[in-house]
Amino acid sequence: MSNKVIHAIYNDDDVLMDAVKQTRAAHHHIEEIYTPFPVHGLDKAMGLAPTRIAICAFLYGLVGLSVATWMMNFIMIQDWPQDIGGKPSFNYIDNMPAFVPIMFELTVFFAAHLMVITFYMRSKLWPFKQAENPDVRTTDDHFLMEVGIHGNEEELISFFTSTGAVEVKVVDKH
Amino acid sequence: MYTFSSKLKTFSFVLMILGAIGIGVGFWQAPKTIEDVEKILADSHHGHEAAHVEKVAHDTEAHAEPAHSEVAVVDSTKAIVTDSVHATHEAVDSTAVAVAPVADNHDAHKKETVAHEADHDKEHAEHVLHQLQNKPWAALYVACIFFMLISVGVLAFYAIQYAAQAGWSPILFRVMEGITAYLLPGSIIFFILLVAAGMHWNHLFVWMDPNIVDPTHAKFDKLIFLKKGWLSVGRFLATAAIILVVWNWVRFKFRQNSIAQDTATDNAPYKKNFKLAAFFLVFFIVSESIMSWDWIMSVDPHWYSTLFGWYVFASFFVSGITVIAMITLYLKSKGYLEHVNTSHIHDLAKFMFGMSIFWAYLWYSQFMLIWYSNIPEEVTYFVTRIEYYKLPFFGMLAFNLIFPFLILINTDFKRLTWIVVMAGIVILFGHYIDFFNMIMPATVGDQWFIGIPEIGSLFFFLGLFIFVVFSALTKAPIEPKGNPFIEESKHFHY
Numbered sequence: 001m002s003n004k005v006i007h008a009i010y011n012d013d014d015v016l017m018d019a020v021k022q023t024r025a026a027h028h029h030i031e032e033i034y035t036p037f038p039v040h041g042l043d044k045a046m047g048l049a050p051t052r053i054a055i056c057a058f059l060y061g062l063v064g065l066s067v068a069t070w071m072m073n074f075i076m077i078q079d080w081p082q083d084i085g086g087k088p089s090f091n092y093i094d095n096m097p098a099f100v101p102i103m104f105e106l107t108v109f110f111a112a113h114l115m116v117i118t119f120y121m122r123s124k125l126w127p128f129k130q131a132e133n134p135d136v137r138t139t140d141d142h143f144l145m146e147v148g149i150h151g152n153e154e155e156l157i158s159f160f161t162s163t164g165a166v167e168v169k170v171v172d173k174h
Numbered sequence: 175m176y177t178f179s180s181k182l183k184t185f186s187f188v189l190m191i192l193g194a195i196g197i198g199v200g201f202w203q204a205p206k207t208i209e210d211v212e213k214i215l216a217d218s219h220h221g222h223e224a225a226h227v228e229k230v231a232h233d234t235e236a237h238a239e240p241a242h243s244e245v246a247v248v249d250s251t252k253a254i255v256t257d258s259v260h261a262t263h264e265a266v267d268s269t270a271v272a273v274a275p276v277a278d279n280h281d282a283h284k285k286e287t288v289a290h291e292a293d294h295d296k297e298h299a300e301h302v303l304h305q306l307q308n309k310p311w312a313a314l315y316v317a318c319i320f321f322m323l324i325s326v327g328v329l330a331f332y333a334i335q336y337a338a339q340a341g342w343s344p345i346l347f348r349v350m351e352g353i354t355a356y357l358l359p360g361s362i363i364f365f366i367l368l369v370a371a372g373m374h375w376n377h378l379f380v381w382m383d384p385n386i387v388d389p390t391h392a393k394f395d396k397l398i399f400l401k402k403g404w405l406s407v408g409r410f411l412a413t414a415a416i417i418l419v420v421w422n423w424v425r426f427k428f429r430q431n432s433i434a435q436d437t438a439t440d441n442a443p444y445k446k447n448f449k450l451a452a453f454f455l456v457f458f459i460v461s462e463s464i465m466s467w468d469w470i471m472s473v474d475p476h477w478y479s480t481l482f483g484w485y486v487f488a489s490f491f492v493s494g495i496t497v498i499a500m501i502t503l504y505l506k507s508k509g510y511l512e513h514v515n516t517s518h519i520h521d522l523a524k525f526m527f528g529m530s531i532f533w534a535y536l537w538y539s540q541f542m543l544i545w546y547s548n549i550p551e552e553v554t555y556f557v558t559r560i561e562y563y564k565l566p567f568f569g570m571l572a573f574n575l576i577f578p579f580l581i582l583i584n585t586d587f588k589r590l591t592w593i594v595v596m597a598g599i600v601i602l603f604g605h606y607i608d609f610f611n612m613i614m615p616a617t618v619g620d621q622w623f624i625g626i627p628e629i630g631s632l633f634f635f636l637g638l639f640i641f642v643v644f645s646a647l648t649k650a651p652i653e654p655k656g657n658p659f660i661e662e663s664k665h666f667h668y
Contacts, residue, residue, distance in 0.1 A: 097542050100542065
């Protein structure tokens, strides 16, 4: 089976958004879109499932909060209690206000870093990874929509030209 | 055009009438003489050992009392009480610790001891009398300033929308103008309360007592004497008058230009409001700080906090935004404001969420530094609140931070009417308690309880607020026209 795809290239994000809506209305399968910057609302227009990273972020935050609580309890209360400013470290709750900044910071730290790592893993990104975008111009000022070819090739080419693409190519994808 | 539903109008009148009765009963119930108080105290303590401990706690309070004019005595007991709060001892032990050194000090003044003890009971009774007489006034004051500041917070939010040339919000301008309509009646009643305090009809502001700054008088208080330049009744009332007049004038001009823009052929009224907003925001942030020192912080004249203005601002700002969201949802549910969509509600809910966290950040910044440094002059503020107001003091953190944080963190929840309304009710209740906590400990002390005057005052001002706001909403088309951003606002979609 041939694995041919169409690369329709646009030079404006508004034109791209309209083209995406037309393509979806015409029931062509959009495989991927490469853009030089995040385009607001593109995920909804493409019909992608909503992101679940916010749920991850909340859970990671809870992990950070727990780690901070456990850590401060171990360091300041159990392992090496000290009398700081007339506030002896006999138990956690009486010294809690002093630990709030650490609890807050570690919540943010865990949420932020684990969220980035999760995002990289889900996007299959890692250091020194070969770039996947098929056209270098998508890192500059062009937008590329990749659509699988199922059916008449000529018809598809004329369809994408009519959506305002500045260039339409048929590429063999390996 | 919006019509004020007769049901809501009746509801507001019922609230006002019940509230007025409650306020009246509160004043009527307040004890008139020392004998009344002695009877109340005898009934409540009834051979209670704790009576002495409480007396010690009173003497350590900021109120200058002749028997303890020696600064050293006051400070040492204060420091010990403070430490004992945070120590891990049981409460009983800590009060015992606190009492012992006081007794030592008393021994040091053996000559006076006998006279002391006799004086103590009388002084204590007088102190409680003042606190109980203050109670209905303080309840009235809390409700009055809270609802007035909600309209001020909305006015500031409205000015920010103009100054920032925000595109999403003009569809809500008439709702905001309706809420700021309460500023005029609210500030008139509030100014009358301030004048009443200045006329010594109540003791909300201890520094207003002329004896306290008289070096020859037994009540003389050096710290208040040193602040005499700022804390004087004339300066206090003059500043209040200037601030309230400018705020009301700005509100009047905003409304006038906004109505004019509906029929204007160009954007001239809009531009005037833009410039007015820029002026107002500069004036507001200075006057807001001054008003927070004068009207709230000065009930504790010994204590000060440098971020108090921001703290008060965060409290009434989030309350104001919450009221905008709730009234918008109410009008929407009645079929008005057809162009308001869930994206507008989402934005308001984001502000509610964000400002709740901002409030908590300021609350914590103020609390943590004072708690950690543990300086007697500063920390008494929180000691009083933790000892006598534990439930409202920590309870408001649950209402104002934890609940809104957990319920409004979810994107989808910010668009659901019932979630926003529920979070709004909790936030407003929590910030009412916040104002209660700011005023009551210094004016009523440990004699507080939620009684008829507190509920009556809340009802009265809530009823008045509903009546004034919804009456104002009927006076102009509920959706503004002619604002250059109105089309963007109608199609706002996030």
